[in-house]
Amino acid sequence: MMNMTDIKSMTIDELKVLMTELGDKPFRAKQIYSWLHEHLVTSYDEMTNLPKSLREKLSAYPITALEAVDVQISKIDGTRKYLFRLSDGNVIESVLMRYKHGNSVCISSQVGCRMGCRFCASTIGGWTRNLLPSEMLDQIYRIQVLTGERVSNVVVMGTGEPLDNYENLLRFIHILTEEGGIHISQRNLTVSTCGLVPKIYELAEEKLQMTLAISLHAPNDARRQELMPIAKKYTMDELLTACRTYFEKTGRRITFEYSLVAGVNDSDEDARELSERIRGINCHVNLIPVNPIKERNFQRSTREAVQNFKIKLEKCGINGTIRREMGSDIDGACGQLRKSYIEKTESEK
Numbered sequence: 001m002m003n004m005t006d007i008k009s010m011t012i013d014e015l016k017v018l019m020t021e022l023g024d025k026p027f028r029a030k031q032i033y034s035w036l037h038e039h040l041v042t043s044y045d046e047m048t049n050l051p052k053s054l055r056e057k058l059s060a061y062p063i064t065a066l067e068a069v070d071v072q073i074s075k076i077d078g079t080r081k082y083l084f085r086l087s088d089g090n091v092i093e094s095v096l097m098r099y100k101h102g103n104s105v106c107i108s109s110q111v112g113c114r115m116g117c118r119f120c121a122s123t124i125g126g127w128t129r130n131l132l133p134s135e136m137l138d139q140i141y142r143i144q145v146l147t148g149e150r151v152s153n154v155v156v157m158g159t160g161e162p163l164d165n166y167e168n169l170l171r172f173i174h175i176l177t178e179e180g181g182i183h184i185s186q187r188n189l190t191v192s193t194c195g196l197v198p199k200i201y202e203l204a205e206e207k208l209q210m211t212l213a214i215s216l217h218a219p220n221d222a223r224r225q226e227l228m229p230i231a232k233k234y235t236m237d238e239l240l241t242a243c244r245t246y247f248e249k250t251g252r253r254i255t256f257e258y259s260l261v262a263g264v265n266d267s268d269e270d271a272r273e274l275s276e277r278i279r280g281i282n283c284h285v286n287l288i289p290v291n292p293i294k295e296r297n298f299q300r301s302t303r304e305a306v307q308n309f310k311i312k313l314e315k316c317g318i319n320g321t322i323r324r325e326m327g328s329d330i331d332g333a334c335g336q337l338r339k340s341y342i343e344k345t346e347s348e349k
């Protein structure tokens with residue numbers, strides 16, 4: 001739920017209403033919005049074009065600003081992993097990846113996660129709470145300020161299930177992509193879901209121009225259920241039908257994510273079965289060898305197995321890309337930095 005004093009989660013229209021309530025002029029809304037979402041300031045003192053009286057009234061509306069408590073920088077590719085502390089003391093992680101085409105930030109959408117995917121570190125400690133729109137936005141804002149480099153792409157692929165925090169996600173997307181703020185194009189935004197089918201239909205109705213990524217990871221229901229508890233709730237047929245509808249409503253090609261686990265989902269037969277299932281959907285498959293986590297016994301597929309899988313898919317008429325692994329020298333991926341930080345601070349208590 002939105003906090004009524006969380007000014008960084010407010011749209012311009014809501015800020016206009018707030019200005020009226022505070023007895024001020026509606027045009028101030030645009031100025032405040034620009035300070036928060038374009039200039040990325042963290043205090044009212046910096047909003048020099050606002051009258052002092054208004055700044056004083058606004059002090060009842062604290063500005064969400066995350067505090068970086070750790071950063072790890074990859075020596076291989078310059079990827080940076082940030083650990084941010086929230087105002088209630090919880091910590092979350094965000095990742096900056098540098099590509100030739102620009103900087104991409106991977107953000108978290110929840111503190112922890114309750115989806116329970118077997119190979120994922122983010123879900124081991126369970127779910128603590130949803131992130132506010134301001135807390136999702138500020139991961140990007142802080143990284144842009146700390147590096148002094150423009151962020152051009154955003155992926156919601158960090159800790160948490162974004163469609164399990166649906167209202168806040170929509171508000172986040174609105175503010176992220178609206179004019180007058182950081183103004184990231186919807187086309188440069190990807191939201192990844194483990195497959196909450198009813199929410200995919202709701203999202204389709206928004207007709208956003210972002211990319212929807214679906215974590216598939218298996219060629220059939222039985223195998224998917226072994227890896228992802230959500231597969232017991234919604235069948236692959238139901239999920240893939242939702243994906244077709246998403247494409248029809250938005251015209252946006254679906255991305256399927258497929259993490260390859262040695263001996264579990266990486267055989268030729270798996271590739272063949274997968275391509276049968278998704279044939280006819282306007283889609284693209286992202287292949288990535290699973291990142292082993294110490295709590296589970298999953299082994300990553302070999303380089304050859306990944307390559308073979310891609311070739312087999314292509315023979316069956318499905319496009320696939322092997323995702324370049326970024327920052328493999330810094331605390332793995334997918335919630336492992338946050339987890340090791342929590343374990344460390346727990347053991348120091």
Ligand code: SAH
Pocket residue numbers: 115117119120121156157158159160161162192193194195213214215257259288289290291292293334
């Ligand atoms: N909850 C969302 C987004 C967060 S996870 C979702 O499930 O899509 C982002 C992606 O990383 C998902 O495809 C997820 O399945 C994958 N992932 C999680 N842990 C992983 C690991 N250890 N190795 C490889 N991919 C992993």
